[in-house]
Amino acid sequence: MRAFFQALLASLIGLALLLAIGFGCSSDSPTVSDVSINNDQPELNEKPVAPGRGENLIDNPGFEYGFSCWQYSPDAGWSISTDNPHGGEKCARYTAPGGSGWVNVELYNADYCCVHIDGNSPRYRFSYWGRMERPDGAYTDSIPTVAWAWLFLAGGTYHTSPMQLTESWQRVSAELTVTGSGCGWIWVQVIGDANEATLAVALDDFELRSY
Ligand SMILES: [Ca+2]
Numbered sequence: 001m002r003a004f005f006q007a008l009l010a011s012l013i014g015l016a017l018l019l020a021i022g023f024g025c026s027s028d029s030p031t032v033s034d035v036s037i038n039n040d041q042p043e044l045n046e047k048p049v050a051p052g053r054g055e056n057l058i059d060n061p062g063f064e065y066g067f068s069c070w071q072y073s074p075d076a077g078w079s080i081s082t083d084n085p086h087g088g089e090k091c092a093r094y095t096a097p098g099g100s101g102w103v104n105v106e107l108y109n110a111d112y113c114c115v116h117i118d119g120n121s122p123r124y125r126f127s128y129w130g131r132m133e134r135p136d137g138a139y140t141d142s143i144p145t146v147a148w149a150w151l152f153l154a155g156g157t158y159h160t161s162p163m164q165l166t167e168s169w170q171r172v173s174a175e176l177t178v179t180g181s182g183c184g185w186i187w188v189q190v191i192g193d194a195n196e197a198t199l200a201v202a203l204d205d206f207e208l209r210s211y
Helices: 002-022
Strands: 070-073 078-081 091-095 102-109 115-117 123-133 146-153 156-159 170-177 182-193 200-210
Touching: 070 091, 091 102, 102 200, 115 146, 123 146, 123 182, 146 170, 146 200, 156 170, 182 200
Parallel strands: none
Antiparallel strands: 070 102, 078 091, 091 200, 102 182, 115 182, 123 170, 123 200, 146 156, 146 182
């Protein structure tokens, strides 16, 4: 079932991105009927946190323990990098193999480290950081490298705004209203131009906290 949803969403996101790029409006997000996200919210920790709340629900959120609790696709190209992580000493990195076509890669938390929603609070904040590299200087704005984050929590489906990656670390955050309880997972897809062999993508410091 999970593979089916991911395949379906990958198709939808890919189509939405291609349409957005084609019409020159890459900042638009796809239409999803059950999205409940407000991206215009204060930074994490700016609001007071009630006792017992505020713990990061994502295990190994900054890849300091390698890919423990994470899975990725495709099998080749992903690594743990110590080169310019956003936080700590490590980050997740994907390096494109070159050739033609599109980079289309996924990173998501493993089943054995599901995100546990306890149902005590409906309000959550989610964020993560990303950047890209083109060490050969072949960077072009004409074909952006874009990351999308999706969350499947307690029966609900949510997504952040697309983040067009640059060579500096950037953060995307969102506020979610999640009802119910149970295990869930987060999933990030990155799409970009594979025509330049040196395209690399780095992700770090995922956070999901109730407040
Ligand atoms: Ca890190």
